[in-house]
Amino acid sequence: MRAFDYQRARKPEDALSANAARYIAGGTNLLDLMKLEIERPERLVDLNALALDRIEDLPDGRLRIGALVRNATLAAHPLVVARYPVLSRALLAGASPQLRNRATTGGNLLQRTRCPYFYDPAQNCNKRDPGAGCSARGGLTRNLGILGISEACLATHPSDMAVAMRALDAVVETRLPGAPGETLGRSIPIAQFHLLPGSTPQIETILQPGELITAVVLPQPLDGAQRYRKVRDRASYAFALVSVAVTLKMKQQSVARVSLALGGVAPKPWRIEEAESRLVGQQLSDDALKTFCDALLSGAQGSATGNAADPHRLDNANDFKIPLARRMMIATLRDAAKEA
Amino acid sequence: MTDPDRPSRTRDEHPPGRRALLQAGAALGLAGGLDRPARAEPTPAAPPAKPAGAHPVARKVAKVAVTLSVNGQKHALSLDPRTTLLDALRETLRLTGTKKGCDHGQCGACTVLLDGVRINACLTLAVMHDNIPITTIEGVGGPDHLHALQQHFIDHDAFQCGYCTPGQICSALGMLGELKSGAASHVSAKLDGPHEASAAELRERMSGNLCRCAAYPNIIAAITDFAGKAA
Ligand SMILES: Cc1cc2nc3c(=O)[nH]c(=O)nc-3n(C[C@H](O)[C@H](O)[C@H](O)COP(=O)(O)OP(=O)(O)OC[C@H]3O[C@@H](n4cnc5c(N)ncnc54)[C@H](O)[C@@H]3O)c2cc1C
Ligand code: FES
Ligand code: FES
Numbered sequence: 284m285r286a287f288d289y290q291r292a293r294k295p296e297d298a299l300s301a302n303a304a305r306y307i308a309g310g311t312n313l314l315d316l317m318k319l320e321i322e323r324p325e326r327l328v329d330l331n332a333l334a335l336d337r338i339e340d341l342p343d344g345r346l347r348i349g350a351l352v353r354n355a356t357l358a359a360h361p362l363v364v365a366r367y368p369v370l371s372r373a374l375l376a377g378a379s380p381q382l383r384n385r386a387t388t389g390g391n392l393l394q395r396t397r398c399p400y401f402y403d404p405a406q407n408c409n410k411r412d413p414g415a416g417c418s419a420r421g422g423l424t425r426n427l428g429i430l431g432i433s434e435a436c437l438a439t440h441p442s443d444m445a446v447a448m449r450a451l452d453a454v455v456e457t458r459l460p461g462a463p464g465e466t467l468g469r470s471i472p473i474a475q476f477h478l479l480p481g482s483t484p485q486i487e488t489i490l491q492p493g494e495l496i497t498a499v500v501l502p503q504p505l506d507g508a509q510r511y512r513k514v515r516d517r518a519s520y521a522f523a524l525v526s527v528a529v530t531l532k533m534k535q536q537s538v539a540r541v542s543l544a545l546g547g548v549a550p551k552p553w554r555i556e557e558a559e560s561r562l563v564g565q566q567l568s569d570d571a572l573k574t575f576c577d578a579l580l581s582g583a584q585g586s587a588t589g590n591a592a593d594p595h596r597l598d599n600a601n602d603f604k605i606p607l608a609r610r611m612m613i614a615t616l617r618d619a620a621k622e623a
Numbered sequence: 624m625t626d627p628d629r630p631s632r633t634r635d636e637h638p639p640g641r642r643a644l645l646q647a648g649a650a651l652g653l654a655g656g657l658d659r660p661a662r663a664e665p666t667p668a669a670p671p672a673k674p675a676g677a678h679p680v681a682r683k684v685a686k687v688a689v690t691l692s693v694n695g696q697k698h699a700l701s702l703d704p705r706t707t708l709l710d711a712l713r714e715t716l717r718l719t720g721t722k723k724g725c726d727h728g729q730c731g732a733c734t735v736l737l738d739g740v741r742i743n744a745c746l747t748l749a750v751m752h753d754n755i756p757i758t759t760i761e762g763v764g765g766p767d768h769l770h771a772l773q774q775h776f777i778d779h780d781a782f783q784c785g786y787c788t789p790g791q792i793c794s795a796l797g798m799l800g801e802l803k804s805g806a807a808s809h810v811s812a813k814l815d816g817p818h819e820a821s822a823a824e825l826r827e828r829m830s831g832n833l834c835r836c837a838a839y840p841n842i843i844a845a846i847t848d849f850a851g852k853a854a
Contacts, residue, residue, distance in 0.1 A: 286684040286705065289685075289687050309747075364807070371807065379731065380741065381742050384797075
């Protein structure tokens with residue numbers, strides 16, 4: 284691990300005034316990457332003493348989740364369990380209990396990709412080393428993306444939590460250094476928070492350097508049913524191959540309202556609102572579902588197994604994610620409809 | 624795995640093969656590791672990838688004062704901020720009961736209790752835990768004063784090499800607290816509690832602790848027995 288200066292922030296202003304510093308919250312992603320020297324911060328500001336660990340039930344029915352609320356606390360919070368079960372389920376499907384006890388809401392949103400080429404400094408990676416090229420093409424693509432990827436980068440965003448938050452239309456609240464002695468705040472809809480890689484895969488979010496996430500706000504609870512389904516290589520403690528977060532309200536056998544986000548397939552949670560609008564008023568017929576899935580998977584590109592010498596390898600292809608995502612969307616929507 | 628009672632080596636002292644393997648596995652959170660990607664052929668246009676650690680910049684590090692409160696004892700320390708809680712426990716305080724398996728949050732061997740809550744000591748810095756009560760396996764019990772859960776592990780033959788055991792025991796204690804609080808798991812049918820200490824629940828709730836000897840059935844039996852008696 285490279286040397287760094289360490290500082291504890293007592294209030295958000297301390298953090299914001301620590302020029303060009305990196306923040307550490309749970310540390311479960313940042314320290315992992317610092318040990319591999321993929322992350323090399325010069326200064327680290329510890330956020331753990333900030334009073335950003337509260338969950339507030341706002342008078343208008345929204346829920347504000349402090350950036351330092353631990354993933355385990357959030358999953359078990361009575362208001363989340365009652366109103367946003369899709370979020371509890373997504374959190375409980377991620378990482379391990381020990382990690383969830385440490386991982387924070389802000390850190391989870393900002394966790395970096397699990398692309399094996401990003402993690403291995405002996406490989407070329409445009410995200411780690413802009414301009415170096417991407418060794419993932421034609422390689423082990425099993426956990427890489429099929430949507431929203433670019434020539435420069437095939438990586439996915441690995442968070443489960445973010446997928447549920449996207450289906451719930453969460454808003455990320457931040458503060459950034461303003462004029463001397465001042466700070467500015469902004470609210471970023473989660474749809475705009477993560478960026479597609481294009482030719483700059485090293486830029487992953489809309490945040491500016493030093494911008495501090497203070498909270499994530501969930502809109503008023505939705506009626507109907509919510510579901511989170513995750514398919515992975517083992518029953519627990521593994522990242523998603525594909526995951527689906529759904530909120531659904533039916534009225535007389537037809538869709539009254541729906542939101543659906545996919546995880547494990549793209550550099551950000553993948554959701555297409557126009558496809559949802561077109562599903563409203565329709566029954567969940569095979570045809571309607573096919574049209575909906577076609578829209579979500581439009582442009583999906585997977586790599587087929589490329590290793591002729593070893594055709595039984597499972598990790599060098601990801602085109603299976605296209606039919607898998609389709610089946611998961613259909614099954615999860617139909618399952619939700621039973622209670623929606 | 625490293626010898627439990629010898630100071631564990633730093634990453635740079637590992638032979639390159641092991642290091643590279645750890646890195647590839649690290650991406651997917653697999654302790655065993657997926658096959659490692661083939662080494663990149665440098666593309667003609669791009670310079671060969673630089674190994675990130677090739678030219679560490681020599682730099683003086685300001686030590687940071689921290690008081691670690693471990694098993695009821697306070698230790699005022701001045702640490703290189705890079706020291707993980709795991710290394711501080713093992714190397715500085717010589718409490719080698721807590722084990723280093725993967726050093727990347729993938730195995731649970733380093734599980735300790737922070738204010739009663741289980742965490743991975745390898746993915747947190749020691750300086751982040753000023754005056755927070757930490758319990759390690761040494762604080763749970765020892766040969767002359769075994770904790771009931773330790774006795775159940777012995778009675779149920781819940782280990783072979785024993786390397787994962789301290790982590791399993793600390794994890795189980797934290798897990799039973801979570802279960803008691805009514806927190807759901809991924810396999811719970813309902814999100815609101817109470818939840819039973821069924822085998823399926825215990826397996827999921829203990830999934831953050833790997834056992835290379837695969838003593839899993841006996842670990843679950845030991846915990847089930849303890850949970851039944853403690854309830
Ligand atoms: C073995 C393993 C398996 C895992 N499996 C899963 C899984 O299945 N699903 C899943 O979703 N996740 C998984 N994770 C990832 C885990 O969820 C993340 O590591 C965790 O959520 C990161 O949160 P943190 O608070 O520890 O972040 P940190 O490591 O502290 O920080 C991560 C990043 O966020 C920045 N940051 C943190 N807080 C703020 C803030 N308030 N404002 C601005 N910047 C901030 C930091 O500077 C850093 O860049 C796994 C991790 C491991 C090690
Ligand atoms: S040593 Fe493996 S999880 Fe910490
Ligand atoms: S007993 Fe050997 S690793 Fe668990």
